[in-house]
Amino acid sequence: MKTVSEYSQRNILIIPQSLYDMSDIQQLMYDGNSGVFYKDLKQDLVDVEFYTNIPCVVYIESGQETITTSDNKTHELPARTAIFLPQGLNLHSDYVKVTENLKAYLIFFTDDVLTDFISAKKTNELNKGDQPELLKIQCDSLIEVYFSSLQLLKKKICNSPALVRIKLLEFLHLLSLYDERIFQAAFQSSKTSNSPKRNLTRLLNNSDILKLTISDLANLSGRSNSTFTRDFKAIYDIAPKQWLQNKRLDRAYEQLTNTELTVTHVAADLGYENVSHFIKSFKEKYNITPKQLKQSN
Known part of the structure; x- marks a missing residue:
């Protein structure tokens, strides 16, 4: 079994399905995909990309976690904070240990x-008012008592489907005491099947994407070509094609300067099918050919 850190280095964490195979995730009670998981992270865990396959609430017992949306909005979650995550979202999680371990419950x-x-x-009460994409709720000792009861039930090995259902409904009703918008959040999540948009900034921060086409990047980001271009320009204020070429040429300059790779190898590594096109683009940007740069080092 892998830890969350080991798995998430190369995979998007699909929750809750991926959690069943994690060595550092404890299952408190569950019935199918409904249930409660508990994590206790002792080390930093950053840039974990995950997808909410069903609606989920994350409750922070200690430490602090940051959730980042596909639109690059961040939500700081200190201790005693709950956040409702609708179905069908690609999100990122970051935890940097300051003093306490990150202890958190995930309820599906x-x-x-x-x-x-x-x-x-x-x-008619469920259709009124604007609803934030992610609903954050500040809690108190009442919720702590609730989770203490789950830990006791775990020791008693109580996991009947009826009890799981009762405890999940109890939790939602307890949250409604703090913020009645939880009803609206649950209602909207049950009606909506969102496309899994991914965070562009984090996706494009990976050097492996430099050999992909714009269409590949759009598909990978969970967007149509037109939506990808619109969202991209809003963040970078440049056309995706120009941005990608600049990044490729910057990487080529670095490789030609610091490695023994040939011009042909560098061009192929960055997705250029035509070496002549690569050489022409490189000279236009740096006023020197790749071969001349190579010979000068």
């Missing part, structure tokens, strides 16, 4: 549980 709700919870509200 299938449609039938959310439907039961939503039924406590009238439909």
